[in-house]
Structure formats: structure tokens, C-alpha cells
Amino acid sequence: MIEVTKKTVERAMLIALDTKEFSKETVEEHIEELEELAATAGAETIFKIIQTKRGIDPAFYIGKGKAEELAQLIELNEINIVIFDDDLTPVQVRNLEKLFNRKVIDRSGLILDIFASRAKTKEAKTQVELAQLQYMLPRLTRAWTHLSKQYGGIGTKGPGETQIETDRRLIRTRISLLKNKLEKIEAHRMTQSSGRKGFLRIAIAGYTNAGKSTLFNLLTEANVFAENKLFATLDSTTRSLDIDDTHKILISDTVGFIRKLPAHLIASFKSTLNEVRDADIILHVIDISHPYFEDHIKVVDETLKEFGSAEKRVIKVFNKVDIVSDKSLIDFVKNVYKESVIISASRGINISSLKTMLKNILNENIVEEKIELPLTATKKASQIHEFAEVLKTEYDDNKIQIIYRTSRQNSEKIKKIIAY
Structure with missing residues (x-):
């Protein structure tokens, strides 16, 4: 994977389709989030377009007529890149790029681009490259190669600049090699975790930018990178937390979730996200100040279900209470979400309540036995x-x-081993 260090601001047009599957407010919130993703990737949003249509046009996604109308707007306003909120088919990308004569990427491509720029460790870089190649494979076109050379920038980081001209056989070979590499990383991770069986293991999960790393740093006095941006950190980090003089809890910080997270990315980050799968308890961090936090909760719950973690004990940690202006919201959360705690990780508000909750869980879940x-x-x-x-x-x-x-x-597992 090639890292692009020089950052140029690209002028972007964002496009979402309103098929009445969601409310108008939800579609607007989706495109606002897409704008935040674009900003994270280094683009300035010039236009946000929501096209109302009964269904998706198989050739141009938004319909040929609307696409031709937007092509003129793109030319007049010197737009560099057009970003769609949903995944596009290879045919749609080819047709739209030919019409617009600009780069066209979708939400998955944008998220992959952000991950490529944020990947720092060998594991994260390997995971991102694998996801990029799997995303790229069905999208190999002569037109895409031409545009990636001509324009560069967002959507062309990593293997896009070096692998796009190779044939599918070479890309599949590279994918196979990366998968084998990640399997070895996962095996090594399992060996490391085997020494942690006596500890209560907690994973911090949540929607991106909910404050997971800030909470992790506060609890463990670690120095994990935390920034008020989407996907500030990609690597899981595990530290210990002393609950009392004799007991420790192991806490892992993990990559954030987001709606429409690319399937390839979820698969590639399996070894990192196994920290969630292997945890005894999940701290689900939620930005209570976000107007759509309930939607974020659903996205994270659904993603946890994909990992087989739906049955695990989950404590909902409502963060950023210090910037909540509507105090009735706090009463609502307390009434609706029973096993939860409301905090501010950045200001250390109510952290003692969270630690008390963790200590009680430790006392409930950790036992000493003699056999x-x-x-x-x-x-x-x-x-x-x-x-x-x-x-x-x-x-x-x-x-x-x-x-x-x-x-x-x-x-209980040990008792069954002994009885066998």
C-alpha cells in the first residue's frame, strides 16, 4: 500500500438517492455524515444533491437525465470528485465517469481511502490493502485507470496506483497472500491472548468519533491517539486497569463502526475486531450529544450481531454529557437504557460510577477455585x-x-474438562 503524504483539497459534489425507504430527515443525516467523511479524506464539499426517485437506475444510479444535468454543474464549478452515498456497480461508475469526466467514488471507496491514510501499523496496512484489492477487483476498467492517473487524490491511494493496471489473476494472488499474512497475525494474537484467560476482558466499541479512545486513555492512562475526527485510530490496543489491590481488568480499544461499513473492510479487520468477539463485557460508547445517537446505537448493535457478539453483556456508556443542552435527554436515557452510565470522558465526569460498575461486574464474574x-x-x-x-x-x-x-x-468449562 502506498501512502500519499501530500494533501490537496479537492472540490466535491455529494449525491444521495431518496427512494422513500428512509425518511427525508434520515437521508439528509446520511449525506451530512458523508460530508464529514469527505472532509476527513481532505475534500471540500461544494454541493450536496439529494435526488428523489422511485428506484435505482441500473445504468446511471440517479437516472441519465439527472446525471446530464449535474455534469454541467460539475463543469461550471470545477468539481474534482463526485461521491455517492451508496455503493455503485462497476457499470454505474464507468457510465458516470465517462459522462462527468471526473473521478466517481462511493461511500465504501471513500471509507477505504480514509482507512488507507490512517493505517500506521503493518497489521492495519495489510488489512486495508486486502479490503482495497477486494473492492477494486470487480471495478477494474480502462476508464478508471485513465482517471486515476489523470486526477490522483481521494479514491486513488494505496494499491489503486500500483495494482490497477495488473490483471485479475495477479490481484487474486495478492489477495491470497494478504489473507495468509492476516491468518498468521490472528494466530499470533490468539497465542498472546491465551495468557489473559484469568482476567475479565472488556472491549470498548461504538460508532466512530463517540469518544472510545478518549475513555480508554482516561481509564488506563494510555496514550492512544484520539482526535475529533472519524476513524482517528484503526488498531486495537489492550491495557490493564487495576480495580483493586488484587484484581485487574484487561480493556481493549477498537476501531469505530459506521453505517454502510464496507463488507470487505469488516472481513479484513476480523483479527482486530476479535478483541470484541473474545471480550467478556462490551462497553458500547455512545455520543449522547449527537442528534441521531439512537440510530448510531442500532448500527453498532447490528454490527456486533454480525460478529456473533449479540448475546454478550453490553454496558452502554453515554459520553459527551458535558455538551448536552437538553437535560430532559439525560432523563430519557436513564429511563430507556437500564444498564448504562452517563459520562464525559474528556472532562472526567462520572467516571467513578463507571469504575464502580466494572468492579461489581468483576466481583460477579471472576471466581477463584481449588481442585x-x-x-x-x-x-x-x-x-x-x-x-x-x-x-x-x-x-x-x-x-x-x-x-x-x-x-x-x-x-464451568474447566469443570467439564475435569468431569470428562
């Missing part, structure tokens, strides 16, 4: 280390005594 095994049961004794933190092991003439600490769930 006895015959001396011949060395395999079972070894398996206990996979599911628990072994505190003490003693041997006498005919038995092994083991004292371990682990979650209640893992303790």
Missing part, C-alpha cells in the same frame, strides 16, 4: 492453564492441587 486431580491427569492440568490464571500448584503422593482464577464461564 484436586490424580497425578496421572497431567493433560487435564495443562488444559486448565488455557482457561484460567493458575495461582498455585501443589503435588503430593497421589494428587495435584490447583488454585486458579478465571471467569465463571471458563470455570
Whole structure:
């Protein structure tokens, strides 16, 4: 993946389609978020267009007539890039680029571009490159190659500049190599996590820019990059939090979610997002000051469901209370969301309540057990280390005594191993 360090501001036109599937307010909120994404990528939005239409036009998405009308507007206002709020088919991209004579990308392409510019570690770069190549593969066209060379900028970072002229066979080979690389990374991550079985594991998840990294830094005194922008950080980071003199909690910060998150990106970031899958508890951080925070909650809940984490215990952490002007909103949240806490991570408001909640969960979920095994049961004794933190092991003439600490769930697994 090639990193582009020189940043030029591109003049963008944003286009969304209103098919009456959503309310007008929702469609407007979607395109406002697209504007924020465009700004994060380095574009200045000149026009936001919402086209009302019964259905999607298979050739031009918004219809040929509307596209021809916008082509004149694009030319007159020196628009560099046209960004659509939904995914476009290769045919639609080809037709629109030919008509507009400008770069045309969709929301997925824009998000991938942002991820390409934010990826810092080898793992993140590998994940982004894999997602980019999978996104690019069905979109290989002579026209796209011409435009990427001519215009550069947003939508052409990473493999787009070096791989677009190669044939599909070479790209598939590269995809295979990247998948193998990520499998090795995931195996290494699983080896690292095997030593954490005795701890309560918490993952911080939430909509992008909800304040996850700020909360993580506050709780753990870490120095994870936090910025008031979408997708400020891509890599998961795990730190310990001392709840009392004898117990620790392991907390992981994870990449933020967003509506219409590209499927390729979710698949590529599987190893990073496994921190969510493997957690005992999920802290779902929500920006309570955002006018559409309930919509954000639904997006995150649906994404967690995709990872098989829907049944996990989730604590909703409503952040940024310090900038909420409507105090009735706080009463609403308290009444509707029972297992929740309202905080400000940036100002440290009500963090003690969150820590108390975590301590109570620790007391509920972490147990210390003492078991006895015959001396011949060395395999079972070894398996206990996979599911628990072994505190003490003693041997006498005919038995092994083991004292371990682990979650209640893992303790049940250990008891089944012993009974088998």
C-alpha cells in the first residue's frame, strides 16, 4: 500500500438517492455524515444533491437525465470528485465517469481511502490493502485507470496506483497472500491472548468519533491517539486497569463502526475486531450529544450481531454529557437504557460510577477455585492453564492441587474438562 503524504483539497459534489425507504430527515443525516467523511479524506464539499426517485437506475444510479444535468454543474464549478452515498456497480461508475469526466467514488471507496491514510501499523496496512484489492477487483476498467492517473487524490491511494493496471489473476494472488499474512497475525494474537484467560476482558466499541479512545486513555492512562475526527485510530490496543489491590481488568480499544461499513473492510479487520468477539463485557460508547445517537446505537448493535457478539453483556456508556443542552435527554436515557452510565470522558465526569460498575461486574464474574486431580491427569492440568490464571500448584503422593482464577464461564468449562 502506498501512502500519499501530500494533501490537496479537492472540490466535491455529494449525491444521495431518496427512494422513500428512509425518511427525508434520515437521508439528509446520511449525506451530512458523508460530508464529514469527505472532509476527513481532505475534500471540500461544494454541493450536496439529494435526488428523489422511485428506484435505482441500473445504468446511471440517479437516472441519465439527472446525471446530464449535474455534469454541467460539475463543469461550471470545477468539481474534482463526485461521491455517492451508496455503493455503485462497476457499470454505474464507468457510465458516470465517462459522462462527468471526473473521478466517481462511493461511500465504501471513500471509507477505504480514509482507512488507507490512517493505517500506521503493518497489521492495519495489510488489512486495508486486502479490503482495497477486494473492492477494486470487480471495478477494474480502462476508464478508471485513465482517471486515476489523470486526477490522483481521494479514491486513488494505496494499491489503486500500483495494482490497477495488473490483471485479475495477479490481484487474486495478492489477495491470497494478504489473507495468509492476516491468518498468521490472528494466530499470533490468539497465542498472546491465551495468557489473559484469568482476567475479565472488556472491549470498548461504538460508532466512530463517540469518544472510545478518549475513555480508554482516561481509564488506563494510555496514550492512544484520539482526535475529533472519524476513524482517528484503526488498531486495537489492550491495557490493564487495576480495580483493586488484587484484581485487574484487561480493556481493549477498537476501531469505530459506521453505517454502510464496507463488507470487505469488516472481513479484513476480523483479527482486530476479535478483541470484541473474545471480550467478556462490551462497553458500547455512545455520543449522547449527537442528534441521531439512537440510530448510531442500532448500527453498532447490528454490527456486533454480525460478529456473533449479540448475546454478550453490553454496558452502554453515554459520553459527551458535558455538551448536552437538553437535560430532559439525560432523563430519557436513564429511563430507556437500564444498564448504562452517563459520562464525559474528556472532562472526567462520572467516571467513578463507571469504575464502580466494572468492579461489581468483576466481583460477579471472576471466581477463584481449588481442585484436586490424580497425578496421572497431567493433560487435564495443562488444559486448565488455557482457561484460567493458575495461582498455585501443589503435588503430593497421589494428587495435584490447583488454585486458579478465571471467569465463571471458563470455570464451568474447566469443570467439564475435569468431569470428562
